[in-house]
Amino acid sequence: MDDDGTHGRREATGWEPDDLGPGFERLRLPLGEDAGGPILATLVRHVPPARAAARAATPHAVLYVHGWCDYFMNTGLAGFFARHGVRFYAIDLHNYGRSLVPGSLRGYVADLADYDADLGAALAVIRREAATPDGPPRIHLMGHSLGGLTSALWAHRHPGELASLILNSPWLELQGSRFLRQIATAILGPFAKSDPLRVFRHPEWPAYWESLSNEAHGEWDINPDWRPRGSFPFRAGWMRAVLAGHAQVNAGLAIDAPVLVLLSRRSLIQPLWTPAAMGADAVIEVDVMARLALSVGRRVTVNRYDGALHDVALSAAPVRRQLFADLADWLRAYGPAVPAGAASTAAP
Secondary structure (H helix, E strand, C coil): CCCCCCCCCCCCCCCEECCCCCCEEEEEEEEEEECCEEEEEEEEEECCCHHHHHHHCCCEEEEEECCCCCCCCCHHHHHHHHHCCCEEEEEECCCCHHHCCCCCCCCCCCCHHHHHHHHHHHHHHHHHHCCECCECCEEEEEEECHHHHHHHHHHHHCCCCEEEEEEECCCCCCCCCHHHHHHHHHHHHHHHHHCCCCEECCCCCCHHHHHHECCCCCCECCCCCCCCCCCCCEEHHHHHHHHHHHHHHHHCCCECCCEEEEEECCECCCCCCCHHHHHCECCCCHHHHHHHHCCCECCEEEEEECCCCCCHHHCCHHHHHHHHHHHHHHHHHHCCCCCCCCCCCCCC
16 A cells, blocks of 8 residues: 555556446546455445436535445436435445455455545545535545444544445454454454465355345345355454454444434344245344444434345335435435425335
8 A cells, every 4th residue: 555545556447338338437446455465445326317317417426435345336326316415425445346356356345545546646636626616525424333343434534525434234243252353362462463365264145145136035136246146255364454444443432423224123144045934134233233333423313114135225116116215315415405295205
């Protein structure tokens, strides 16, 4: 990494059509190299229809950060923000999704702060594109699961940068307890130091994937190359980075932006799919996350959703309708001045 934290970042090339189809474009953000070779991040933007362009020209933008073993795919979420006057962007972090290149260490990072390079490159583009004669745009950061943890830590380290922070089922603690995390940290330490790329065997837990994928019980078209049925390799260095992030949250964060936390009403963490998995979080312990979330900043709102999946925005249509109604209220408080009822909150 260079002294400025950019991994030797070079200038990004131009926008090109994205796999999501009309209305979506992507931009490669070269970040240098790591142990797997060249690395890059990919910024996706939503280019709304002309009738929404006037609202999207308002000086607010959102950057969405995906979770572990994940990538951006939710076109309905992008459309919602565009209808409410917020420019929508999403990033596939390095070693994920659109950013995978031959030799990529899928999902690997040695320190969650290394994603500062990805987010910095993306925000530089957003601030340049969304600037108005009055100045740079107001930025809303939205992170899911591990992306929620990453976003919360970034917001803690960068006071004064955000209009708001939205955490969609953030992974703030290891499943089990703080005590188990401390034990795991002690066990992993020697391996992460001597052989950070060492892969630990783990059983597959496909229940959540089956709740999402239209090849199983869900409704979403998932790219199998970017989001496998199982998981990316669990490497020692990555596991240490995640546990260190959990420890930082437990020590207390001081996020100065208003924080909105979105969580399912209940958890059902089990390896095999059952019908009950269609209405619960199969990845994190939501009650633990709700308690921890209250300590990340001064202004924290926690919303719970009956029947929500781990990604609340990919839950069934009734849950999405409630989510979008709540997000509309949030944007009326902290986003552009869009009058109540001026844009649809229906779930696409």
